[in-house]
Amino acid sequence: MRAEPAPESVVPAAPVPVVFSWSAGKDSTYGLKTLLADGRYRVVGLLTTLTEGYGRVTMSGVREELLDRQAAELCLPLTKVWIPPACPNQLYEARMEAGLSELRAQGVRHLAFADLFLEDVRAYRERWLAGLDWTGVFPLFGRDTRTLAREMIAWGLRATVVCLDPQVMPPEFAGRAFDAALLEALPPSVDPCGERGEFHTFVLSAPIFRRSIPCHPGEVVQRDGFVYCDLAAD
Numbered sequence: 485m486r487a488e489p490a491p492e493s494v495v496p497a498a499p500v501p502v503v504f505s506w507s508a509g510k511d512s513t514y515g516l517k518t519l520l521a522d523g524r525y526r527v528v529g530l531l532t533t534l535t536e537g538y539g540r541v542t543m544s545g546v547r548e549e550l551l552d553r554q555a556a557e558l559c560l561p562l563t564k565v566w567i568p569p570a571c572p573n574q575l576y577e578a579r580m581e582a583g584l585s586e587l588r589a590q591g592v593r594h595l596a597f598a599d600l601f602l603e604d605v606r607a608y609r610e611r612w613l614a615g616l617d618w619t620g621v622f623p624l625f626g627r628d629t630r631t632l633a634r635e636m637i638a639w640g641l642r643a644t645v646v647c648l649d650p651q652v653m654p655p656e657f658a659g660r661a662f663d664a665a666l667l668e669a670l671p672p673s674v675d676p677c678g679e680r681g682e683f684h685t686f687v688l689s690a691p692i693f694r695r696s697i698p699c700h701p702g703e704v705v706q707r708d709g710f711v712y713c714d715l716a717a718d
Contacts, residue, residue, distance in 0.1 A: 499526035502594040502621055503563070503587055506530035508546045508554055509685040510643045510662055511624065511677060514636050515598035516558070517692050518623040525621065528592060529561040531583060533576075536568050544647045544684035545712045550699060553717065557693040563587060581616060588618075596621040600629055600679045633667055633676035643685040644701065650711050652682050659701040659713035686715055 502525045506512050519525055532551060533542040541551055548564075555562035565583040567576055584595070595613060599606050599622055610620045624632065636643075643662040648655070652674055660666050662685050667676055674682045689696030698718035705712050 497524075499524060500594055501526050501528045501590075501592045502596050503527075503529045503531050503592055504560075504596045505598070506532045506551075506554075506562070507598065507684070508532070508541050508544060508551050508687065510636055510641055510687055511598035511600065511679075513641060513643075513687045513690050513692070514632070514639070515596065515624045517639070517690070519596055519621070520692065522623065525594070525596075527560065527596075528590070529563060529587070530555055530558070531563045531565065531587070531595070533565045533567055533580070536566050538569070542567060542571075544686065546646055546686050546715065547717075549717055550686065550697065550715060553697045554687065554693070557695055557697065559694065577612065584616060584618060593617065594619050594621050596623060598624055600624055600627060600632070600677055602679060629675050629677040629679060634664070637663055637667075639691060641687060641690045642696070643687045644715060645683050645713065646686045646715060647710055647712050648678075648683040649681060649709070650706065651709075655704070655706070655711045657683065658704050658711045 502519065504512065504516050504519065504527055516527065519527055534540060534548060535542050539548045540546060552562065563583050563586065565579050567579050595618055597609060597620060606622060606625060613620050645657055645660050645662060645666070648658055653671060657666070670676065678684065688699065699715045700718055702714040702716050
């Protein structure tokens with residue numbers, strides 16, 4: 485009898501290198517945790533937009549030095565994209581494209597986001613990335629945000645509310661810990677993860693950090709329609 489040919493060995497595909505669009509907040513942290521556990525991808529870095537003249541993360545107002553501490557505790561290189569205050573979208577895209585070009589030279593073609601349910605935001609990102617021959621990755625998209633918020637806390641994530649919209653949340657929530665008590669106290673109209681921009685957080689510690697980041701709340705100010713709680717490193 486003629487022996488049957490041996491089956492072809494299946495070589496698993498190498499994990500795809502991906503950079504995470506990093507906000508310094510809870511959604512990015514939990515999204516990164518999710519992506520690190522996904523064998524299809526290999527996270528090779530973080531990318532963050534900061535505002536020129538302020539030295540702070542765009543939207544949340546987190547100090548650059550605290551952002552740097554997070555990247556160090558995650559052991560991931562950080563690409564910084566600098567944009568001016570009130571940046572027009574055309575300029576934002578140009579600055580982002582320049583940042584992605586540097587990463588593209590390193591063989592990266594995938595950018596991950598911690599978006600949760602806003603279909604129009606995801607569609608915009610995918611359309612813009614496709615024009616650059618990049619692909620978006622959305623590890624948390626479609627998750628129930630009430631369940632997700634409680635998962636983050638149970639996982640061991642510690643975060644502080646650093647920015648909020650006072651039109652939808654009481655200003656005194658600025659500087660509060662993102663915990664079960666805060667979730668219970670949120671107005672019913674506010675998404676538990678702040679997905680519509682109701683609030684932003686800074687993560688002090690999480691199981692994927694090597695060490696926690698010691699810092700303390702400082703001045704609370706209202707600027708450009710938002711309330712910010714300044715955090716300073718200890």
